[in-house]
Amino acid sequence: MGVLLKIEGLTKIFLEEDKTEHMAVDHVSFHVDDGETVGLVGESGCGKSTLAKLITRLIEPTAGTIHLNGKEITKSRGKELREAYQQVQMVFQSPAGSFDPRKTIGHGISESMRNNGTPKAERMRRTEELLGQCGLSPEYARRYPYEISGGQCQRAALARALAIRPKLLICDEATSALDVTIQQQIMELLKSLKQEKQLSFLFICHNLALVQSFCDRVLVMYEGKIVEEGTPEQIIQSPQSEYTKHLVDAAF
Numbered sequence: 001m002g003v004l005l006k007i008e009g010l011t012k013i014f015l016e017e018d019k020t021e022h023m024a025v026d027h028v029s030f031h032v033d034d035g036e037t038v039g040l041v042g043e044s045g046c047g048k049s050t051l052a053k054l055i056t057r058l059i060e061p062t063a064g065t066i067h068l069n070g071k072e073i074t075k076s077r078g079k080e081l082r083e084a085y086q087q088v089q090m091v092f093q094s095p096a097g098s099f100d101p102r103k104t105i106g107h108g109i110s111e112s113m114r115n116n117g118t119p120k121a122e123r124m125r126r127t128e129e130l131l132g133q134c135g136l137s138p139e140y141a142r143r144y145p146y147e148i149s150g151g152q153c154q155r156a157a158l159a160r161a162l163a164i165r166p167k168l169l170i171c172d173e174a175t176s177a178l179d180v181t182i183q184q185q186i187m188e189l190l191k192s193l194k195q196e197k198q199l200s201f202l203f204i205c206h207n208l209a210l211v212q213s214f215c216d217r218v219l220v221m222y223e224g225k226i227v228e229e230g231t232p233e234q235i236i237q238s239p240q241s242e243y244t245k246h247l248v249d250a251a252f
């Protein structure tokens with residue numbers, strides 16, 4: 001199994017309004033192998049989303065490196081960056097944010113195909129196929145984001161993310177805004193997509209039970225640092241750091 005994503009010493013310092021520095025991500029290093037599902041857990045504010053935004057280059061790191069498929073992309077720009085990020089897609093807690101409220105769901109899903117010149121008939125065929133893979137009927141392509149439920153919108157956001165055939169999906173609390181039944185359905189969908197498409201995941205989630213059922217390996221983040229790493233069983237049954245013990249106690 002090859003290494004798909006390798007992060008070394010990744011650091012982000014935010015400058016507060018009063019000019020004090022806030023170390024949101026503090027020299028974080030880890031990797032995700034091809035086909036592997038890595039969970040990232042930690043309390044609110046510990047830096048999980050900032051780390052995801054650094055990896056996807058939505059924000060620039062203060063220090064550290066990002067390698068994707070062996071290629072350093074920390075400072076890639078323009079076409080090189082777009083090509084690299086064909087392999088990585090992000091799914092957020094609020095799926096509606098992935099769609100333009102004035103455009104149909106089908107328009108949103110097919111956007112990347114339009115950008116790469118895929119002919120219209122093929123775009124429509126593939127959009128319907130992606131909707132089907134994510135448990136939605138073709139009719140959803142004609143609906144607007146405000147005409148579907150949160151769970152349906154998260155399915156559509158997954159279809160949109162899959163449209164460019166990524167290798168890595170970064171899910172940032174992708175099920176947290178959904179009620180428990182719908183959350184369970186989205187988790188089942190993620191599990192089947194993982195199997196069918198041999199996707200790798202960085203699964204950011206504060207719910208240890210979900211992480212346990214889905215992830216091969218778990219990283220525990222506290223105050224910007226990775227404080228522990230292991231299989232879900234190791235983390236839950238024999239947590240090493242005080243913080244992880246506290247996290248496990250609170251969850252089970």
Ligand SMILES: Nc1ncnc2c1ncn2[C@@H]1O[C@H](COP(=O)(O)OP(=O)(O)OP(=O)(O)O)[C@@H](O)[C@H]1O
Pocket residue numbers: 014015022024042043044045046047048049050051206
């Ligand atoms: N653009 C920004 N400017 C300044 N500080 C920021 C910025 N973005 C995040 N932070 C700070 O960095 C820290 C980490 O935030 P982050 O959103 O990464 O946490 P998180 O672990 O994802 O939390 P949650 O689980 O609540 O989403 C927080 O203290 C936050 O206030």
